[in-house]
Amino acid sequence: MGHIEKAARHRPGEAAGGPGMDLGVVGCTDAVEVGRGGFGVVYRAWQPDFHRWVAVKVLAADWHGPSRARFERELKTLGRLSDHPHIVTLHQAGRTVAGNPYLLMAYEEGGSLADRLAATDGSGAEVAEPRWVAAVAGGIAVAGALETAHRAGVLHRDVKPGNILISPYGEPKLADFGLARPRTEVPDAGRRRVTASVPHAAPEVLRGEPASVTSDVYALASTVLHWIRGTPAFTGHSEADLLRRIAADPVPDLRPDGVPEAVCAALERAMAKDATQRQPTVAAFAEELRQAQRAAGEPATPFVLGAETGAVPAGEPTRPRFSLAARRAALAPDLTATVARPTRVPGRVLARAVGALVAGVSVLVAAGSAATPPAGELAVPVELTVGEHEVHAASDEHAVTVRNAGGREVRLTRVAPAGPHGGDLEITGEGCTARELAPGQRCEVRVVFTPQGPGARTPLLAMTVADRARPLTVRVVGAGRLRPASRDDAPPGRCYDDAFQVGPSAYGHAGGLRGLSVKQYWSPTCRAAMAYAWVWKQYRDTAMPGGGTWLVDLVVRPAAGGSGARQRAQGQPHELWTMPLTAGDGCTVATATVTHRLTGESMTATTEPYCG
Known part of the structure; x- marks a missing residue:
């Protein structure tokens, strides 16, 4: 589906x-x-x-x-x-x-606010009035709902355009309380997991701090700004870049677009990096917007509060350990990422990029002690710890520093992965073999870890030194874990419940860019294979203008040929699952084809065979 x-x-x-x-x-x-x-x-x-x-x-x-x-x-x-x-x-x-x-x-037949913004190129309405008028009115209406939840002792924690539905009468409605938490709940201080829709999450939430009333204020203001502007306040060419912008960049100035000063000031205050500088409640934020409406000659939107319902009962379930499926590779506007914060993280890791913000989302720990070399030798780390990653999912890039700790020039002639798990390691760049290292000089080898199987993984990075019989080695310590089908929002069903990805994802390209990925999943209980396809946002953004639609044709079938389980969807779908296919003793492959209905151009991707 x-x-x-x-x-x-x-x-x-x-x-x-x-x-x-x-x-x-x-x-x-x-x-x-x-x-x-x-x-x-x-x-x-x-x-x-x-x-x-x-x-x-x-x-x-x-x-x-x-x-x-x-x-x-x-x-x-x-x-x-x-x-x-x-x-x-x-x-x-x-x-x-x-x-x-x-x-x-x-x-709600009007769909979501995100749907409307996408369908109207950001305007959200096909009327002559300025965008800010409808956005501010809608924001005040949703603020009444959010304040009602807060007074009932509940934090929403996931306010965004995708969770605001539009009724047949054009009224916005706050939806999806799946991430809601009692205001009084105390997070686990040992290992905190933060699930957030990154473009609309407050900076402190992305750092792993507990959600609060003011983080909901931030998310609502971010949604209103998105409503006015047509795009999120912050975007980036990568996840790390997006997080850096959220942490450091100022709120976009809407004044040149004709948005009144009072509206801009209310939004900027609500999206302050420091939570203590924001409006203390959603009601206070809504009141500033209402005052801005009056100042601009617009009628003030009613701020509707529900009946007082009291605090969350003591028997409410406590916070479970779970993660939303994170579409990190696609980096869509509603991108979701899970932030894992271990109890102790080496300080030098947190210093990378933008400190705790980016390091909190990264699961990398570049640790290890340098070996003590004999005179005239190279100093390299004994170990490089890369953490646990899903099987066939690449880590971020790690750097291994090589230093000439001796008193003479040394030359590296070759750098390569080695050991039983050498296939888990890819060298993405190195500046060590191009020149001789003078005493005290350093060079760097950059690697990416992609576990090919579950459990502990220990590939080696081998460095061959001229005039030395045995290479120097760095032991890379990592682990792989199976990717469950639930990470890709698998449909309900016994065969999907225990399914996990087998083999690497396959990719299709359009215009030189990735536009399609397909994965094959395997259920040990049902001994069945199933396929999953994802249409990348960069393809959808190119194909959607002008009412463009496409057909996704997804099939999992025997590798030797024959019929399989097929699923099709047309319109503007971005993901698709097949039904399970009982595989027997043979191998299976998954193939997805996306065809643009106007141009007829297509892209196809096929996974490697899996023999369960």
């Missing part, structure tokens, strides 16, 4: 593609996937008894794992708050026939 184009407002049986699927939810028919939430798949379904469309969010992960606490938290939060006019309405909850928990909510 994958994201498909937004459904039209027809009744069951009227769709060109015929009826949808049966979710196993009593009273719901004709379900079609319309998106993916933080931890589940979202479907649009028809309720014939009420003659209405509803949204059904089905839990996609292990019900007995940490996702259970998250599901129960979202259920309780929405149950307490969904009577607010600007919070999505919860109708019921339960389990499907297959046993998957679900939430049944109002279906």
